[in-house]
Amino acid sequence: MSILDSKIPEGPLADKWTKHKNDINLVNPANKRLIDIIIVGTGLAGGSAAATLAELGYNVKAFCFQDSPRRAHSIAAQGGINAAKNYQGDGDSTYRLFYDTVKGGDYRSREANVYRLAEVSTNIIDQCVAQGVPFAREYGGLLDNRSFGGVLVSRTFYAKGQTGQQLLLGAYAAMNRQIGRGKIKMYTRHEMLDVVIVDGKARGIIARNLVTGEIERHSAHAVVLGTGGYGNAFYLSTYAMGSNVTAAWKAHKRGAFFANPCYTQIHPTCIPVSGDHQSKLTLMSESLRNDGRIWVPKHKKDVEAIRNGSLKPTDLAEEDRDYYLERRYPAFGNLVPRDVASRAAKERCDAGYGVNQTGEAVYLDFASAIERYGKEQAYVKGLDTEDMKVVTDLGKKVVENKYGNLFQMYEKIVDQNPYETPMMIYPAVHYTMGGLWVDYNLMTTVPGLYAIGEANFSDHGANRLGASALMQGLADGYFVLPYTIGDYLAHDIRTGPISTETKEFDEAEKNVRDSIDKLINNKGTKSVDHFHKRLGKIMWNKCGMARNEKELKEAIKEIAELREEFYKDVFVPGEQNEYNEELAKAGRVADFLELGELFAKDALERNESAGGHFREEYQTEGGEALRVKEYQYVSAWEYKGQPSDAVHHKEPLEYENIEVKERSYK
Amino acid sequence: MNLTLKIWRQKDANDKGKIVDYPVSNISPDMSFLEMLDVLNQELIEKGESPVAFDHDCREGICGTCSLYINGRAHGPQTKITACQLHMRSFKDGDTIYIEPWRAKAFPVVKDLIVDRSSFDRIQQAGGFISVNTSGNTQDANAIPIEKENADKAFDAATCIGCGACVASCKNSSAMLFVSAKVSQFALLPQGQVEATSRVLNMVKQMDEEGFGNCTNTGACEVECPKGISLENIARMNREYLAASLKG
Numbered sequence: 001m002s003i004l005d006s007k008i009p010e011g012p013l014a015d016k017w018t019k020h021k022n023d024i025n026l027v028n029p030a031n032k033r034l035i036d037i038i039i040v041g042t043g044l045a046g047g048s049a050a051a052t053l054a055e056l057g058y059n060v061k062a063f064c065f066q067d068s069p070r071r072a073h074s075i076a077a078q079g080g081i082n083a084a085k086n087y088q089g090d091g092d093s094t095y096r097l098f099y100d101t102v103k104g105g106d107y108r109s110r111e112a113n114v115y116r117l118a119e120v121s122t123n124i125i126d127q128c129v130a131q132g133v134p135f136a137r138e139y140g141g142l143l144d145n146r147s148f149g150g151v152l153v154s155r156t157f158y159a160k161g162q163t164g165q166q167l168l169l170g171a172y173a174a175m176n177r178q179i180g181r182g183k184i185k186m187y188t189r190h191e192m193l194d195v196v197i198v199d200g201k202a203r204g205i206i207a208r209n210l211v212t213g214e215i216e217r218h219s220a221h222a223v224v225l226g227t228g229g230y231g232n233a234f235y236l237s238t239y240a241m242g243s244n245v246t247a248a249w250k251a252h253k254r255g256a257f258f259a260n261p262c263y264t265q266i267h268p269t270c271i272p273v274s275g276d277h278q279s280k281l282t283l284m285s286e287s288l289r290n291d292g293r294i295w296v297p298k299h300k301k302d303v304e305a306i307r308n309g310s311l312k313p314t315d316l317a318e319e320d321r322d323y324y325l326e327r328r329y330p331a332f333g334n335l336v337p338r339d340v341a342s343r344a345a346k347e348r349c350d351a352g353y354g355v356n357q358t359g360e361a362v363y364l365d366f367a368s369a370i371e372r373y374g375k376e377q378a379y380v381k382g383l384d385t386e387d388m389k390v391v392t393d394l395g396k397k398v399v400e401n402k403y404g405n406l407f408q409m410y411e412k413i414v415d416q417n418p419y420e421t422p423m424m425i426y427p428a429v430h431y432t433m434g435g436l437w438v439d440y441n442l443m444t445t446v447p448g449l450y451a452i453g454e455a456n457f458s459d460h461g462a463n464r465l466g467a468s469a470l471m472q473g474l475a476d477g478y479f480v481l482p483y484t485i486g487d488y489l490a491h492d493i494r495t496g497p498i499s500t501e502t503k504e505f506d507e508a509e510k511n512v513r514d515s516i517d518k519l520i521n522n523k524g525t526k527s528v529d530h531f532h533k534r535l536g537k538i539m540w541n542k543c544g545m546a547r548n549e550k551e552l553k554e555a556i557k558e559i560a561e562l563r564e565e566f567y568k569d570v571f572v573p574g575e576q577n578e579y580n581e582e583l584a585k586a587g588r589v590a591d592f593l594e595l596g597e598l599f600a601k602d603a604l605e606r607n608e609s610a611g612g613h614f615r616e617e618y619q620t621e622g623g624e625a626l627r628v629k630e631y632q633y634v635s636a637w638e639y640k641g642q643p644s645d646a647v648h649h650k651e652p653l654e655y656e657n658i659e660v661k662e663r664s665y666k
Numbered sequence: 667m668n669l670t671l672k673i674w675r676q677k678d679a680n681d682k683g684k685i686v687d688y689p690v691s692n693i694s695p696d697m698s699f700l701e702m703l704d705v706l707n708q709e710l711i712e713k714g715e716s717p718v719a720f721d722h723d724c725r726e727g728i729c730g731t732c733s734l735y736i737n738g739r740a741h742g743p744q745t746k747i748t749a750c751q752l753h754m755r756s757f758k759d760g761d762t763i764y765i766e767p768w769r770a771k772a773f774p775v776v777k778d779l780i781v782d783r784s785s786f787d788r789i790q791q792a793g794g795f796i797s798v799n800t801s802g803n804t805q806d807a808n809a810i811p812i813e814k815e816n817a818d819k820a821f822d823a824a825t826c827i828g829c830g831a832c833v834a835s836c837k838n839s840s841a842m843l844f845v846s847a848k849v850s851q852f853a854l855l856p857q858g859q860v861e862a863t864s865r866v867l868n869m870v871k872q873m874d875e876e877g878f879g880n881c882t883n884t885g886a887c888e889v890e891c892p893k894g895i896s897l898e899n900i901a902r903m904n905r906e907y908l909a910a911s912l913k914g
Contacts, residue, residue: 052800067721068787070828071729087808120802129807130798132857134821141811159821165728166824173795180791188784211776240723277697279704280725409727412744412751413698478800527711529704573711578678579719579777582711 004257004636004651007439008112013657014094017116020440021483025490032057035489036220036498038205040192040247042069042175044077044168044470045453046226048477051174054183056482058489061218062175062184063207065191065242065584070172073228073240074473077164078285078406080146080156081470083121088145092153094118099658101468104150104337105433105461106611106627107660108263108634110653112440113458120479121471125157127478131170135159146290148466150337150665156467161285161406167470171477190216191584192247193515194508195223195254195449202254202449203498204505206512210584213577215512217505219498221489222448224481225251226473229432229454231264233592233599234544235536237429238270238283244588245595248436248455256444257636257649259457260434261595262603265464265612266545267430268294268341271413272361281428282413284364285406286466289334291369291399292423294341296353296362298322306355313355313363313422324348332665339463339612339625340665342427346545347623349426356424365422370395427545431469433460433612434602437636437651441484442476445636448488452476457634462611516576519586524569528585531566535559535589535596543600548616552604556597560644563593597643602635605648625663632660667693667759671706673718674766676775683775685764695755699742700725700732702754703765719778727751727892730827733834734779735766740831740890748829748892768830770839772877783830785876786844792872793865794848796857810856820854823847825893832887832895838879843887845873846903847895853906863910870907 009020027035035058039050042064050062064072086092097118102109125143129135135157136144145154159166178184189210196204196219204219230245231237252258269284297303298320305311324344326333336344345362354360374395378385385391396419400407407418414424436444436451438458443450453473460468499505542555566589574580608628609618618626634651668691676683690706697705700722707717723731727748734749736742742752757763765779773781798804824847832843849866852858858865881900888897 048800055799066723066729066731067783068828070787071723071731073724073729075730075827076724076726076728085807123802123804125807126804127798127800127802130796130804130857132796132820132852132855134817134824134851134855135807136821137812137814137817139814141813141817142808159824162728162825165827166821169824173790174800176787176791177795177797179787186787188787238726240729241725242723274696275694277694277701277705279698279701282726408746409751412727412747412753415753415755479802482800527708529708571711573714574716579780581719582717 002649002651004437004649005439006110006651007441008110009440013111013115016112017119024483024487027486027490027493029057031493033059035059035492036061037222037224037485038218038220039063039224039226040205041072041226041228041455043072043074043226043228043453044164044171044473045455045477046224047072047168047171047175048474049224049226049452049481050184051171051178052478052482053485054178060178060184061187061220063187063190063192065189065210067188069175069186069188070169072168073243074168074470075165076240077470078161078283079148079287080158080163080467081124081167082148082155082467083125083157083471084118084155085122085125087143088154090153092155096153097121097155100151101459101465102461102658103663104465105463106625106663107461107632107655108610108653109459109461111655111657116480117459117472117475120475123479124471124474128167128170131174133159133166133170146287147335149286149289149335149341150332150465158287161287161403164470167474171474192250193512193587194250195446196504196508197254197446198498198502198504201447204500206508208512211579213575213580215509217500217509219500221492221495221498222450222485224450224452225436225455226452226477227455229435230592230595231429231432233535233596234429234539235532236273236278236281236540238267238281241280244591246588246591248451249591249595251436251444251446251449253639255446255639256449256451257437257638258434258598259437259634259636260602261599261637262543262606262613263433263462263611264429265338265431265433266342266427267338268345268427269364269425270428270430271410272356272358272424272426282409283428283430284410284423284425286338288364288403288406291402292334292364292366293323293368294325294334294362294364295321295323296348296355300352303353303355307357314367322353329665336665337463337465342545343614345427360426361424362426363422364425366399366418367422370399370419373398431464433457433462433464437634441487442481443488450481450485452481462613515587516583519570519572519583519590520576522567522570522572524571526569526571528570528572528582528589531562531570532589532592534562535592538562539596539599543603546614546616547603549604552600555600556604556644559593559597559600563597566590566593594643598637598646601643601646602637605635606631667695667754667757669693669757669760670762672762672764673779675718675778678777679774693754695753697754698725698750699734699736699752699754700750719780721780722750725750728827730829733768733781733829735768735834737764740768740834741892745889746892746894768834770833770878772839772841773830773833785878786828786830788876789841789845789869789872790848793861793868796852797861812855816854820851823850823854823895823899826895827893829892831890831892833878835886835890836879837884837886838882840881840887841873841878842881842900842903843891843895845869846899849903849906850899853902862906863913866903866906866910
């Protein structure tokens with residue numbers, strides 16, 4: 001019997017959440033005023049949770065490292081948010097969204113959590129529209145939808161290529177209303193550096209004021225982490241520069257189990273790496289695969305000609321192009337899930353068909369979409385549908401209206417016009433499905449410590465479908481946590497304020513000060529970035545899109561050695577008590593250096609391929625991921641000092657409402 | 667490329683601050699402007715000097731964190747982009763580049779090129795929201811159809827990233843474009859009507875209290891706005907403000 005109790009309610013799948021809401025304890029409005037909650041992170045999950053809990057009457061203290069809660073990296077999500085509204089009448093339903101998500105996650109997520117997510121998805125859209133989120137609409141004034149990878153319906157709501165921005169600004173506005181009322185106390189430019197545990201319960205945090213360097217103690221009756229994912233362990237990723245694992249990792253060190261760290265999403269459509277100077281990678285939204293067709297040349301001679309500039313991609317004849325996704329996956333075509341699309345790109349590039357100088361790029365081509373839309377518009381306007389100039393001009397307008405900001409972004413970075421020539425794209429690290437282990441109530445293995453949004457592991461299994469991150473962040477923050485946290489806090493109505501003058505706070509503060517002093521006084525010879533880049537190389541080469549036993553073992557060893565070298569030789573300029581970005585970065589990289597090793601260890605333990613975790617030893621003859629029945633569990637790691645000593649726990653996954661099948665998109 | 671950078675250095679809010687010259691070499695035209703500053707900072711760190719502090723986060727033009735005044739223009743020489751999207755191919759070998767923080771009374775300098783923009787947050791807290799609690803019982807999202815034209819205009823206004831380039835570019839340090847973007851977003855949507863009067867009055871009041879200047883219609887804000895927020899929004903806010911004032 002596993003020591004992990006997922007606390008999934010009894011009863012039929014579709015009734016579990018309703019039943020649970022009816023069964024759990026509530027806190028009466030007068031008592032909510034006596035309870036403090038700390039929320040770390042103000043993205044979609046943290047921001048929506050902070051606003052909702054404050055509306056309910058709790059006293060919320062919210063923390064973010066950015067200069068404003070509006071800048072959390074949810075802001076950069078582009079394509080959209082899923083919801084089972086079935087406004088298009090194309091057969092969507094709660095069950096279908098649930099089914100697609102479990103299948104998309106390669107049968108490695110919890111049924112009950114995913115069903116709840118699908119169930120509350122429709123509430124999110126209603127709530128956001130009521131808040132004034134300007135989703136895209138049709139001419140009749142109703143909401144528009146588009147399609148994302150791994151599904152056969154159109155259930156994605158969007159606001160051009162800026163859906164994350166609009167949803168986050170909605171949550172930010174809801175927070176602002178509560179900040180104005182004094183129900184949320186907002187701490188910007190603050191970084192959480194430890195969780196304080198009193199009598200086995202999370203009762204506060206230690207935070208550093210990033211402007212003054214001051215170390216602060218903050219207490220509360222419960223602590224919620226909405227601190228995002230850890231993809232920056234790879235150095236180059238589509239994450240923001242400041243995105244980090246520190247809050248989650250400190251929680252892990254205080255007893256929260258870390259689940260499935262090896263499940264990482266490598267997104268197929270990003271702008272390729274151009275040189276060593278590069279600091280981050282930029283995503284081109286999956287929504288582009290609605291209209292863009294992915295291809296490489298069929299023949300090596302054309303690849304050569306394109307690379308040396310003697311052949312333009314637009315001049316290559318149709319029959320000389322390999323639309324490999326359409327070829328391999330006729331049912332889903334260019335809209336296969338992300339893990340499948342990324343691996344297929346890698347396969348072609350490894351075989352020598354990459355179209356740029358580095359050999360690591362494929363084309364994403366809009367020419368057919370421009371022609372198709374153009375003809376449609378020409379017909380509607382009564383113009384000549386055979387006049388290619390008219391058709392192309394009209395088609396470009398339609399494409400611009402749909403993806404204008406993405407095309408502009410691409411042009412600014414690459415200096416090529418994607419309306420005229422196909423985009424070049426390559427996979428990049430984008431999201432982490434793994435995270436802190438949580439039960440059905442979103443509580444970690446530490447009582448009173450919750451993890452929401454990307455910071456937890458629960459809903460996406462081994463691969464997340466497009467437009468589901470926004471859905472999960474807002475579901476957790478608006479509609480799940482506000483209920484489930486009450487069940488825990490109902491026992492705290494007589495506790496009274498939590499003092500920060502206790503030995504537990506003393507110990508945690510000392511712990512933080514010691515690690516900062518160690519970094520500042522180290523006076524080594526190499527910068528923080530030097531180590532971060534090296535870690536990123538190990539992660540990308542040995543823990544990336546394809547993994548194998550030999551290289552994972554090497555990675556574990558190399559990361560441990562790099563960590564040792566880091567503590568011997570890192571140089572952090574400046575002082576503790578000032579604005580010091582290098583110091584903040586050093587702390588984050590130190591945590592990545594521990595997480596990275598656990599990541600590799602987890603990937604080595606999982607002797608199967610599932611979703612984003614592809615082990616070369618476990619593949620079908622056609623090169624698809626090969627799941628292994630014995631690994632149908634969640635891996636949850638318990639901290640024991642060094643990553644190598646982490647103890648492995650298993651939460652078995654059972655599927656009662658879905659038949660576990662081979663995941664096919666053919 | 668080899669360049670001379672003239673960068674504003676200021677230890678903290680109380681320091682007087684000054685321009686310091688830094689030569690940088692071997693800059694690739696494919697680097698972003700911030701990656702060029704990364705190169706400089708790595709060199710400074712290796713020499714044991716204090717790196718230049720500047721705000722940045724997403725590096726893809728959407729978070730609104732970066733805030734550099736480059737050669738006398740907010741976000742540098744190109745239009746409709748942020749400093750993080752600016753690439754070095756916009757400069758020539760041998761160029762001298764001035765890099766300063768946003769300059770405005772309501773944006774005090776924190777360190778070097780970093781300013782405090784919390785005044786923007788306080789303006790939003792004064793009224794930049796629709797008062798609807800999270801309940802799961804709000805009406806269906808399609809219950810009120812919204813004319814596409816208005817929905818699109820509301821979206822255009824809502825794309826403001828809150829970077830402050832409008833304030834930095836304005837000779838009066840006015841925040842009218844920023845405030846009007848939020849007022850307009852809600853003024854164009856049926857959901858925003860209920861609180862329209864108090865919203866515009868409260869947000870403008872807070873804007874004035876923060877010490878932002880007045881608008882004299884020079885339009886520099888629109889030119890430098892990385893998201894192309896239109897001056898129409900200021901006109902709309904003025905109408906909303908007048909109507910609200912008359913209502914009392």
